[in-house]
Each structure stands twice: as structure tokens, then as C-alpha cells.
Amino acid sequence: MDWLKEHPEVKTIRVAAADLNGVARGKRIPARYAGKLLEEGTKFPYSVLNLDIWGEDVEDSPLVFEIGDPDGLLLPTERGFLPMPWLDAPTALLPLWMFHPDGRPYEGDPRQALARVVERYHDAGLTPVVATELEFFLIDDSGRHLRVPPSPRSGKRRTGGEVLSLRALDAFDQFFTTLYDACESMDIPADTAISEAGPGQFEINLMHQPDPLKAADDSWLFKMLVKGIARQYGFAGSFMAKPYEAFSGNGMHMHFSILDRSGRNIFDNGGDEGTAELRHAVAGCLRAMPGSTLLFAPHENSYDRLVPNAHAPTGIGWAYENRTAAIRIPSSGPKARRIEHRVAGGDVNPYLTVAAILGAALNGIQEKLEAPEPFRGNAYDQNLAQLPASWGEAIDAFHACPEMRRIFPAHLIENFVMTKRQELHYMAELSDEETVELYLDTV
Numbered sequence: 001m002d003w004l005k006e007h008p009e010v011k012t013i014r015v016a017a018a019d020l021n022g023v024a025r026g027k028r029i030p031a032r033y034a035g036k037l038l039e040e041g042t043k044f045p046y047s048v049l050n051l052d053i054w055g056e057d058v059e060d061s062p063l064v065f066e067i068g069d070p071d072g073l074l075l076p077t078e079r080g081f082l083p084m085p086w087l088d089a090p091t092a093l094l095p096l097w098m099f100h101p102d103g104r105p106y107e108g109d110p111r112q113a114l115a116r117v118v119e120r121y122h123d124a125g126l127t128p129v130v131a132t133e134l135e136f137f138l139i140d141d142s143g144r145h146l147r148v149p150p151s152p153r154s155g156k157r158r159t160g161g162e163v164l165s166l167r168a169l170d171a172f173d174q175f176f177t178t179l180y181d182a183c184e185s186m187d188i189p190a191d192t193a194i195s196e197a198g199p200g201q202f203e204i205n206l207m208h209q210p211d212p213l214k215a216a217d218d219s220w221l222f223k224m225l226v227k228g229i230a231r232q233y234g235f236a237g238s239f240m241a242k243p244y245e246a247f248s249g250n251g252m253h254m255h256f257s258i259l260d261r262s263g264r265n266i267f268d269n270g271g272d273e274g275t276a277e278l279r280h281a282v283a284g285c286l287r288a289m290p291g292s293t294l295l296f297a298p299h300e301n302s303y304d305r306l307v308p309n310a311h312a313p314t315g316i317g318w319a320y321e322n323r324t325a326a327i328r329i330p331s332s333g334p335k336a337r338r339i340e341h342r343v344a345g346g347d348v349n350p351y352l353t354v355a356a357i358l359g360a361a362l363n364g365i366q367e368k369l370e371a372p373e374p375f376r377g378n379a380y381d382q383n384l385a386q387l388p389a390s391w392g393e394a395i396d397a398f399h400a401c402p403e404m405r406r407i408f409p410a411h412l413i414e415n416f417v418m419t420k421r422q423e424l425h426y427m428a429e430l431s432d433e434e435t436v437e438l439y440l441d442t443v
Contacts, residue, residue: 003081009090017096019049022349043071050415058418072098085182086228107409110351117359127259130215131208135250138200139236148200149235161197168195188218198247219350239346240439242304249305250346257338267337274337283371284364289316291401292356294394296344300427308380315384324379347443359407395420
């Protein structure tokens with residue numbers, strides 16, 4: 001309540017939780033009822049966290065008619081109230097997660113799934129340190145075809161990609177200034193911004209932090225924020241995996257290291273190669289990669305990004321300082337030795353992605369799995385096992401994967417598989433234009 005007392009101009013609250021697709025589901029509540037909300041929480045049907053990408057019930061889901069579509073209890077996360085700078089009226093957002101009425105965590109909630117993985121780390125005396133890099137496009141979607149929006153400064157459109165171009169950043173300087181101010185107000189640790197290889201494509205890094213739940217929260221909120229601020233400027237901010245066929249797509253790369261009880265990075269051996277624990281973690285991620293691809297590429301359009309020579313990995317391998325690899329060990333000082341996981345698209349649910357990567361790494365460490373030798377050169381020219389090449393293959397691989405069943409509750413796995421199979425069925429009815437329209441703002 002302290003935040004609301006400091007912001008008496010706020011008259012309405014949005015309460016929201018992430019569904020399995022990462023879409024915010026929630027309610028609008030007058031601010032005068034905030035005290036009741038904080039004390040008692042609110043209720044959504046369990047099925048709300050298991051809607052398909054259109055926001056429809058999943059057919060034959062046991063959460064709906066079979067058990068009468070009952071309510072779960074939504075309680076505030078540790079985040080508390082946050083401003084929503086993209087709305088005209090002063091408004092607060094209160095992030096929520098779901099529990100059963102008796103206080104047990106609801107296993108179909110993606111944030112609860114990540115909390116379960118974090119608890120495994122803490123039980124082992126370990127703390128993951130996580131950062132994400134999020135790519136997105138600024139897009140003028142007002143006409144029949146997508147194109148780069150005109151610069152608010154010059155009124156001109158730049159039709160090509162401009163990697164690390166200050167001119168491209170400066171063209172949208174007002175947008176980025178507003179975005180960084182909004183990140184500051186929401187306690188999202190936005191760091192470096194760069195222009196990327198696609199037209200109107202940019203990447204912003206979020207800072208490393210020893211709290212995976214906050215890192216995932218930041219990524220989820222950042223996506224919401226970019227979309228909202230972009231619309232204030234009259235264009236779309238899209239994390240769709242592949243909006244332009246001829247250009248590379250959007251990724252969400254994740255960096256992580258692991259600290260022991262004394263605060264030592266267990267990947268640091270004082271040299272460039274890292275420790276045995278680093279190799280065990282890499283091995284765990286590689287073993288789980290086919291089964292976890294559905295979480296890194298959850299939509300039909302995701303597989304347009306995962307093609308050779310398009311700045312996204314297709315082979316299951318790792319390497320030092322090599323951006324063609326699915327898993328890269330960046331060059332750094334030994335104390336900052338870390339793993340970069342490069343498979344996920346910008347269209348992912350951050351909670352499920354962070355949980356899958358950290359869970360797989362911990363499996364590898366606890367089982368002392370041995371990684372293959374790192375490769376050298378272009379990953380696309382290596383004889384590597386390949387990621388599932390299609391959405392349907394990825395759904396089947398996820399459902400059958402023993403590593404996923406060790407990381408995620410069976411209830412969440414079954415719900416996610418039902419959701420994706422329903423989407424797979426109905427996406428076949430859509431044209432390319434309808435597919436873009438669906439994914440551009442939603443994911």
C-alpha cells in the first residue's frame with residue numbers, strides 16, 4: 001500500500017498473471033479496493049492460465065467442464081505495485097501468481113514452475129545468476145505489408161538492417177528515451193541497446209541478477225512495456241519470432257552462471273575453459289534441448305526463425321565464443337565465466353524458458369553428465385544432431401522427454417501439450433497475413 005499512498009493519482013489497478021503462452025491475463029480493479037486485494041487476493045478460473053493463443057478454452061481440457069471450471073487463488077508476487085507508463089491514465093499493475101485455495105502452489109502456473117526449479121537450486125546450496133537479451137522489431141503495421149516505421153525525428157524510413165548503427169538508434173531516440181525512463185520506473189534493469197540485423201530491429205540487454213524469478217519477471221514486463229510504449233508512438237513493438245521472411249528473427253538469449261554458498265562462481269576455474277561443473281551444465285542443456293525446443297519455439301512462426309544461416313541455431317552443439325552455436329561460452333574474465341543459451345525466440349514465455357534452461361543445467365550438474373567436445377567453426381557446417389524441425393515434432397518431443405518431466409510438473413506438461421496441439425490444428429486454417437496479425441502483438 002505504500003506505493004499507492006505515494007501515488008494518489010492512481011485510480012485504477014490492473015492485476016495480471018502470465019498464462020502458458022506468456023500472455024497477461026487479469027482484471028481491472030478500482031484502486032480503493034487495493035487493501036482487500038492485498039489481504040485476500042483475487043480469483044481466476046484455473047483454465048485462464050491454460051488458454052490458447054486466441055484466448056479460447058482448450059477443448060477437452062479437464063480444467064473446464066470435467067471439473068466445473070473452478071477458481072484458483074491469485075496472490076501478489078514479491079514485485080508489488082508497478083506503474084504502467086504506456087497508459088494515458090495513471091494506473092498500477094500488480095503481478096500475481098496462482099495457488100490453490102488451501103495455499104498450495106498451482107502446478108499449471110508458469111511462474112510457479114520456475115519457483116520450483118529455483119527451490120531445487122537452493123536445496124543444493126546454489127544460486128543461479130541470470131540475464132536475458134531481448135530482440136524486437138519496431139514495425140509500421142498500418143498498411144497491407146509490414147515495414148519499418150518512419151523515424152519520429154526525420155520522417156524517413158530505413159529499409160535495411162543496420163547492425164550496431166548509432167544512426168538507427170538515434171532515429172528512434174525519443175522512443176528509446178521514453179522506454180528507458182519507463183524501465184527505471186518499473187525497476188527493470190535495462191542496460192545496453194543496439195540495432196540488429198533486421199530492418200527496425202533492436203536488442204536491449206537486461207542486467208545479471210541472482211534472482212531468476214525477478215529476471216523472468218523483468219523479461220515478461222519488458223515485453224509488455226515495449227509493446228505499450230511503441231503503440232504510444234504509433235507503431236508496433238513486436239517480439240514475433242520471424243515477422244520478415246527475408247531477415248533474421250527475434251531471439252531471447254539467456255546468460256547464466258551459478259554461485260555456491262560462499263558466493264563463488266562454480267563455472268570459474270581461473271582460466272578460459274571453465275570448470276567441470278560448466279561442462280556438466282552444458283551437457284544437461286544439450287541433452288534436454290530436443291525436448292525443450294517447444295518452450296524455446298512455442299508457435300508456428302517460431303520455426304521460420306530456426307533455419308540455417310539466419311543467425312539462429314539449428315544444431316545441438318556448443319562452442320567457445322561462437323555465435324553460431326546453440327550454447328556459447330562467451331569470452332570474459334574468469335569470475336564472469338557463464339553460459340549463453342541462444343535457442344529461444346523472442347516469442348517465448350520467459351518463465352518457462354528460464355525454468356527449462358536452469359532445470360536442464362542442474363540435471364547435468366547433479367548427474368555429472370559429460371559434454372561432447374566443443375566444435376570450432378560454423379555450426380551450420382558441422383555434423384550436429386538437429387533441433388526438431390517443425391512445430392508438430394517439437395510438441396511430440398516435449399511430451400515424451402524424460403528431462404522435461406524432471407523439470408516440470410506433469411500437470412503443466414499435459415496442459416501445455418493440449419494447448420499447442422489445439423493451436424497446431426487451428427493455425428492450419430489461417431493465411432500468412434492472418435498469422436502475422438495474430439502473432440505480431442500477442443507474443
